[in-house]
Amino acid sequence: MTEPEPIASAPMVGLAAVILAATLDEPRVLTVPVAGQGAGRAEGLPAGPLEPAHPTLERGLRAWVERQTGQSLGYVEQLYTFGDRNRRPGGEDGGRHALSVAYLALVREARPAADSAWQSWYRYFPYEDWRAGRPPSLDALAARLEAWAAAAASPEEGRRRLDRIGLTFGAAGSGWNEERVLERYELLFEAGLVPEAGAPDALAGQAMAFDHRRMLATALGRLRGKIKYRPVVFELMPPAFTLGQLQRVVEALSGVLLHKQNFRRLVAQQGLVEETEAVTAETGGRPARLMRFRREVLLERPAPGLRLPSGRAG
């Protein structure tokens, strides 16, 4: 009656890494060149097949990343297993499945090696960066999305599309929600507005090979959510940093500006950081005290993180 165990046919299993860092005020992702699909070279994520020699999935991932980029990974967590879309090559493989287990990694230093390169992740998602106010490209995107909704087969379908647009791109009830990165990308994909889906221009951002941009979107959404209840930002910070630097990194990740005073108070009274003796001279203005992450906070609070204090202000 019952099968003995989830044993399998012979699918292809790949490993892929979304490796993020935050140097200066820019959030970065590590990319490698990929022999082009059709025309020339494309950008992609470090990736490779799972091999029998790999002791675990995660160890296999680390091996591939070191080999392709020279980067060694610290914090690593599993993101999602992709297998449903753009991953069945049709007849050529006799219908074999192609899965890809994607991981999120956070690193401190950004030493690019071999062919790899660090890119700002807003290169792939320009409309996700609200630090300088509402991105102008959103107006054009919104217009195209509404046209897509209007072109729906039935009125109900049109209404559903409008609801989704409002939900993911704001306008509905509560405005922009920075965590819905993946939902926005999938909506643009369905509407045919991303280059991967055949859009003529790059209004919705730079394309990536295969479904790597979907993986990146998944990673950004996850990270934007996670900084609120886990102190993962510090995986991106040097051992000592100023509160201003910390704030700029959080702003870079979340894509929105924060209220300075409240951010400082929040960080301080949550016990996330402690002072060091050192101060730094720095770019213009009064020297700032250097802080370090307070590891003990993990034992004290149930969900220590940076509940973003909303408002935009200097």
Next chain:
Amino acid sequence: MTEPEPIASAPMVGLAAVILAATLDEPRVLTVPVAGQGAGRAEGLPAGPLEPAHPTLERGLRAWVERQTGQSLGYVEQLYTFGDRNRRPGGEDGGRHALSVAYLALVREARPAADSAWQSWYRYFPYEDWRAGRPPSLDALAARLEAWAAAAASPEEGRRRLDRIGLTFGAAGSGWNEERVLERYELLFEAGLVPEAGAPDALAGQAMAFDHRRMLATALGRLRGKIKYRPVVFELMPPAFTLGQLQRVVEALSGVLLHKQNFRRLVAQQGLVEETEAVTAETGGRPARLMRFRREVLLERPAPGLRLPSGRAG
């Protein structure tokens, strides 16, 4: 330099489903018998290999579940891909990897079919049920965990173990955190206190085949977290229900009792439900108004859910 695409060797890929329901006051999981490892039959989750005929992972999962249990699934989300532990059969397969992509499914009705059976999930995690106060088995477990910490190779390792015990089982700072189901299970596993790891008795709950109990722990933790910011509880409720029923289901999921008045206010003012005209006679006491889920809340609030109003009270 760069490999063309995450293409693979020949691992075995399985699909597994944690199917949850809430009938009356008990939270349930759907299990199937598994031809025993060693001695007799064990309980397991519905599962089966990914096959070339499956159009997507999720469709493959639905097919396996219907075939093994007769249950058709509504809400389904991917949980995690397990592959690192208990999943390399050693020499027999020449070192092939065995992965398992686990899914969480929520269903309304509990019609058992074939060999499958609904079990209370606290059968597998008795210490997770705090509805009748602190479970007595926790005292014995805590004693064994402390013995495990004391038996560490080095003092630092002993301290680390104590920290983890405090963090996952309470005592540290903030007491019991109902979301850390997986972390608790993994700690018990490492300490050798679960039957799967060879513990002599079932103090830490009933065993399951393979790593299925780990999957169940992952599912419970995810669900306990998710009800706080997504209205997933309603996937478990009938179309019309009383606020009392809703509260009892939430309590069953989270394993803690809630404060009645605040729960009602919360649900009401969040706009999660709306009244129907009907009332129900019910078990003892004044007849209650029947409510239904307000679907529009999805469009209105960024994260509609049931932020548990802490305290235990009638």
Next chain:
DNA sequence: TCAAAAGTGTTATCCTTACACCCATGT
């Protein structure tokens, strides 16, 4: 002297928590 960034303090407001209490039905 001024710009720029660091850093401190205070107040209004909202949400959470807790407590007290009334209502309608079955036994």
Next chain:
DNA sequence: ACATGGGTGTAAGGATAACACTTTTGA
């Protein structure tokens, strides 16, 4: 009458958001 669960109101406390303001450096 009373037990049981349904249902409403309100006051105290804490966290958030917004505001105003001082300090210390470099140009």
